[in-house]
Amino acid sequence: MAYEGDLNLKATELRLGLPGSDEPRKKSTPSVRSNKRASPEISEESRTRSNSSASIAENGDRDICAPPAKAQVVGWPPIRSYRKNCFQTQQNEAEGTCMYVKVSVDGAPYLRKIDLKVYKSYPELLKALENMFKLTIGEYSEREGYNGSNYSPTYEDKDGDWMLVGDVPWEMFIYSCKRLRIVRGSEGRGLRH
Amino acid sequence: MDPNSKRKKESPPETSRSSPFPDEVLERILGLLKSNKDRSSVSLVCKDWYNAESWSRTHVFIGNCYSVSPEIVARRFPKIRSVTLKGKPRFSDFNLVPRNWGADIQSWLVVFASKYPFLEELRLKRMTVTDESLEFLALNFPDFKALSLLSCDGFSTDGLAAIATHCKNLTELDIQENGIDDKSGNWLSCFPENFSSLEVLNFANLNSDVNFDALEKLVSRCKSLKVLKVNKNVSLEQLQRLLVCTPQLTEIGTGSFSQELTGCQYTELENTFNHCKSLETLSGLWEATAPYLPVLYPACTNLTFLNLGYAALQSHELANLLRHCPQLRRLWVLDTVEDKGLEAVGSNCPLLEELRVFPADPFDEEIIRGVTEAGFVAVSYGCRRLHYVLYFCRQMTNAAVATIVQNCPNFTHFRLCIMNPGQPDYMTNEPMDEAFGAVVKTCSKLQRLSVSGLLTDLTFVYIGRYAKNLETLSVAFAGSSDWGMQCVLGGCPKLRKLEIRDCPFGNATLLSGLEKYESMRSLWMSSCNVTMNGCRQLAREMPRLNVEVMKEEGSDDIQADKVYVYRSVAGPRRDAPPSVLTLSGL
Numbered sequence: 001m002a003y004e005g006d007l008n009l010k011a012t013e014l015r016l017g018l019p020g021s022d023e024p025r026k027k028s029t030p031s032v033r034s035n036k037r038a039s040p041e042i043s044e045e046s047r048t049r050s051n052s053s054a055s056i057a058e059n060g061d062r063d064i065c066a067p068p069a070k071a072q073v074v075g076w077p078p079i080r081s082y083r084k085n086c087f088q089t090q091q092n093e094a095e096g097t098c099m100y101v102k103v104s105v106d107g108a109p110y111l112r113k114i115d116l117k118v119y120k121s122y123p124e125l126l127k128a129l130e131n132m133f134k135l136t137i138g139e140y141s142e143r144e145g146y147n148g149s150n151y152s153p154t155y156e157d158k159d160g161d162w163m164l165v166g167d168v169p170w171e172m173f174i175y176s177c178k179r180l181r182i183v184r185g186s187e188g189r190g191l192r193h
Numbered sequence: 194m195d196p197n198s199k200r201k202k203e204s205p206p207e208t209s210r211s212s213p214f215p216d217e218v219l220e221r222i223l224g225l226l227k228s229n230k231d232r233s234s235v236s237l238v239c240k241d242w243y244n245a246e247s248w249s250r251t252h253v254f255i256g257n258c259y260s261v262s263p264e265i266v267a268r269r270f271p272k273i274r275s276v277t278l279k280g281k282p283r284f285s286d287f288n289l290v291p292r293n294w295g296a297d298i299q300s301w302l303v304v305f306a307s308k309y310p311f312l313e314e315l316r317l318k319r320m321t322v323t324d325e326s327l328e329f330l331a332l333n334f335p336d337f338k339a340l341s342l343l344s345c346d347g348f349s350t351d352g353l354a355a356i357a358t359h360c361k362n363l364t365e366l367d368i369q370e371n372g373i374d375d376k377s378g379n380w381l382s383c384f385p386e387n388f389s390s391l392e393v394l395n396f397a398n399l400n401s402d403v404n405f406d407a408l409e410k411l412v413s414r415c416k417s418l419k420v421l422k423v424n425k426n427v428s429l430e431q432l433q434r435l436l437v438c439t440p441q442l443t444e445i446g447t448g449s450f451s452q453e454l455t456g457c458q459y460t461e462l463e464n465t466f467n468h469c470k471s472l473e474t475l476s477g478l479w480e481a482t483a484p485y486l487p488v489l490y491p492a493c494t495n496l497t498f499l500n501l502g503y504a505a506l507q508s509h510e511l512a513n514l515l516r517h518c519p520q521l522r523r524l525w526v527l528d529t530v531e532d533k534g535l536e537a538v539g540s541n542c543p544l545l546e547e548l549r550v551f552p553a554d555p556f557d558e559e560i561i562r563g564v565t566e567a568g569f570v571a572v573s574y575g576c577r578r579l580h581y582v583l584y585f586c587r588q589m590t591n592a593a594v595a596t597i598v599q600n601c602p603n604f605t606h607f608r609l610c611i612m613n614p615g616q617p618d619y620m621t622n623e624p625m626d627e628a629f630g631a632v633v634k635t636c637s638k639l640q641r642l643s644v645s646g647l648l649t650d651l652t653f654v655y656i657g658r659y660a661k662n663l664e665t666l667s668v669a670f671a672g673s674s675d676w677g678m679q680c681v682l683g684g685c686p687k688l689r690k691l692e693i694r695d696c697p698f699g700n701a702t703l704l705s706g707l708e709k710y711e712s713m714r715s716l717w718m719s720s721c722n723v724t725m726n727g728c729r730q731l732a733r734e735m736p737r738l739n740v741e742v743m744k745e746e747g748s749d750d751i752q753a754d755k756v757y758v759y760r761s762v763a764g765p766r767r768d769a770p771p772s773v774l775t776l777s778g779l
Contacts, residue, residue: 075694080286081287082344082370
């Protein structure tokens with residue numbers, strides 16, 4: 001699957017399941033399927049996420065089943081591989097009229113995606129992130145980083161390095177930023193040294 | 194069989210001839226029939242007509258390459274010049290079919306080389322095509338003219354080089370979305386210097402650079418060129434130079450349409466497009482940006498098909514462009530245009546018949562943009578002639594679909610993909626049964642239907658009861674029990690293709706279609722509850738069907754993970770890989 005291969009999410013995987021709920025689930029579970037709407041076919045790497053969602057579905061109401069958790073399903077949505085690969089490349093190049101990057105926050109179960117081109121400056125971006133995730137990031141200072149809060153915004157640049165948001169000029173930042181990660185205070189401060 | 198020899202057998206006495214015409218006259222008349230459906234009907238009238246039809250047919254369409262063998266085809270139709278062949282089940286496009294499954298063109302080419310050495314056209318979809326096959330094709334058919342490949346795999350640009358080098362009479366080279374090993378663009382330079390017969394050239398989906406000089410010379414000397422679709426490595430300036438040689442094009446694929454142009458270059462580009470008055474189809478625009486789109490406007494006066502399926506346009510950019518496309522019949526867009534863009538479609542395209550909206554970000558669940566039910570509804574109010582839709586969205590309501598089909602009751606193809614599997618009506622939280630119920634009740638001409646969202650058996654009861662013209666049905670993550678699908682199999686008299694994945698349908702479904710499968714092209718069921726025993730029973734009771742099971746690694750011997758059933762006059766196939774079990778004839 002292009003999705004898993006390119007982004008190597010294993011290292012920063014955020015799971016929905018309870019700790020210890022990562023035994024691989026057997027693919028064919030007739031008892032579940034015969035009574036309920038079938039769970040989606042699950043690809044190897046996302047079994048953990050879907051494992052916990054399967055238990056939700058089993059306990060759920062029979063007539064109106066909760067939709068399965070958002071696991072990567074093989075061959076769904078039904079888009080030709082060609083088109084899928086095309087857009088993978090386009091997103092990696094970050095050209096064109098949009099510049100979407102993923103934003104993760106330590107402790108939050110879902111990632112978000114924002115279009116960097118919508119913002120004109122760091123303060124605008126940080127304000128938006130604060131609103132989006134309901135947290136405070138605080139003020140940036142060159143020497144101290146982000147003091148006065150528990151969170152520090154970091155980003156992965158084109159070279160794959162993790163940097164503190166704010167160090168480079170805004171224009172340079174939006175072209176080199178591949179993804180954002182808002183880390184808890186202590187880790188962010190580590191980047192300064 | 195020598196196609197030129199007269200097929201004179203002892204003619205029966207006059208009184209017992211069923212046809213008053215000599216064979217040659219009958220053939221001449223039947224030769225005027227183009228539709229395969231008509232030809233099939235005509236061939237059933239009597240033996241003379243069957244023979245006359247066989248001898249006068251020049252194009253054969255084979256929807257499933259395993260339903261018949263090349264030998265049988267050649268025996269029946271001695272004078273074929275054009276072949277269209279489809280191979281793998283459609284779900285192979287979505288990686289559900291193992292790579293080495295089959296549908297190799299080579300065995301067909303070998304027979305054709307012997308029986309149809311005068312073959313001119315080959316159009317393949319979902320076939321495996323190797324470079325060796327392409328070379329074989331190039332070397333064994335001196336009259337070969339047109340090659341079209343869509344969703345094929347197994348070949349590289351080396352194969353294209355062989356075609357370019359050897360096919361002296363080539364008029365069409367149409368390389369659509371394929372799993373091609375794109376090694377280099379050198380193949381284009383292989384066309385000989387005196388080669389000038391090309392009318393259609395489509396290499397839009399190839400990634401390697403071609404030699405621009407060679408391309409420019411090729412395009413200049415092919416005076417009959419009507420279709421030119423270049424890949425994204427051709428710059429705007431280069432495109433302009435090509436179009437200057439070819440103002441007569443009816444179809445243009447612009448490539449990336451992206452470059453920083455000077456004022457002077459911009460004006461030249463505008464002038465060039467001003468001269469493209471014959472344009473009917475426009476595609477490409479992969480990286481087009483707002484400042485450059487206006488150069489296209491004068492060329493869009495007679496445009497009937499606009500393919501923006503790879504162009505991430507915003508709503509206002511689309512709106513501005515559409516204002517200049519009054520004749521548009523078909524539109525493909527990305528969902529980056531959002532509902533606002535679709536409103537513009539409704540406002541500007543009263544003649545629209547087909548709309549396809551593709552998702553720019555299908556695999557990213559966190560994106561909450563794209564199009565909603567509102568966009569679709571807006572289109573339906575403005576485009577009353579709409580009859581073909583493919584719509585990817587993240588939310589839909591029953592009420593919206595009911596409104597849509599009320600506005601546009603003539604749908605022949607309704608393919609709705611709510612991207613989150615099993616998602617209900619987001620406003621009422623109910624299943625989407627009534628939506629598809631409205632579709633089948635209102636759209637009596639419906640031929641093709643793809644359903645999605647949270648669906649119970651009721652959807653399928655509706656389909657079975659009302660969809661009397663339905664030929665193709667795609668189902669995923671839907672249904673509650675076998676009952677629903679039994680209604681479909683018992684109800685839809687014209688059903689030809691049924692593909693099902695991840696549904697709670699089992700052997701009862703599979704076996705309820707016994708009476709139907711011989712009048713259908715194929716059935717696909719994957720990740721359902723079908724067992725090996727069910728498949729074996731089907732194979733036993735219907736010996737003229739091929740029942741194939743694709744086994745997943747590590748799965749048990751009880752469940753049948755992927756089942757593909759199809760009628761065939763060629764018997765079970767002999768080229769199946771080890772992972773495909775053939776249950777027929779046991």
